[in-house]
Amino acid sequence: MKNKYVFRSHISERQFRDIIRYFSIDMEASTIALLTGISTNSLRKILKAVRLRLFKICEQEDHCHESIFECDQSYFGARRVRGVRGRGSKGKTIVFGIYDRRRESVYTRVIKQVDSKTILKVIKAVVTCSSTIYTDGFRSYIPLKKNRYLHHETVEHGRNEFARNEVHVNGIENFWGITKISMMKRKGFKGSSFLLHLKECEFRFNHRHSNIYHFLLSIFRKCPLKLY
Known part of the structure; x- marks a missing residue:
């Protein structure tokens, strides 16, 4: 036909x-x-x-350009995994996300672990060194300034700090919320x-x-x- x-x-x-x-x-x-x-x-x-x-x-x-970016990771999978407490990623899929405030767009990448080397590799593919980066205080973001990302600022979620003027990650967290609702509606996916x-x-x-x-x-x- x-x-x-x-x-x-x-x-x-x-x-x-x-x-x-x-x-x-x-x-x-x-x-x-x-x-x-x-x-x-x-x-x-x-x-x-x-x-x-x-x-x-x-x-x-084309994602690589100068802008203001928010970076964050999220965990997809069952709410609780037997034998694992807290934020553990065992049994879950880890997704790293970068939100571009100027374009109001997002880029995602599935990663195996949340360490500095993995995160930097994704960020370097998208974010220019002259860009501004906002993240939470997660330790894996500490090496950013040592890797020429001098305009890096954080909010300390662990101290109940979620926004400090323009410094926040509300854009990428909004995307995580929308995506998880969509996944839940279809009862999740594998592989x-x-x-x-x-x-x-x-x-x-x-x-x-x-x-x-x-x-x-x-x-x-x-x-x-x-x-x-």
Whole structure:
């Protein structure tokens, strides 16, 4: 069936546009399948291809420039892991996030551990040394100034300090809240599926002032989807 949005498609262009319209308003897959008359398995394959494209879009965007950034990490997974107390990351997925205040956009990266070396590697890929960085007082951020990030200021959450004039990380924490609500609504994800949904949340946040439906259709018309 000829479809300018999808290579070798077995669905019509109208059905695909309906899928993207419902996807754009963050409708659940089971509801989209019901409304479009497409089988759940076929729909999941299509949505996976859409999310893979969103992942590529997020990774290809130019993030490295001078700005005011907020950096923070968050833990995704069960609220409590048996045998682990406090902030332990065992059994959870750690995500490092960088919020750009000027562009009001966010960049995320799944990391294995929260140490200075790992955090610096992500920051250097996005933040120029002349930029301003705001973080909490977590010890892994201490080496930033030694690595030429001289405009680094912190708020001490451990001392109940959450904002000091312009020094705060409310922007990235707002994104964490939105993302965790989205993950909870779908009862969580595992493995590569988690990464795709994380990047979907990043894409939605960064394009929240745009018409996502029209944006995606224009992208898929220029470069049709391949169903994997």
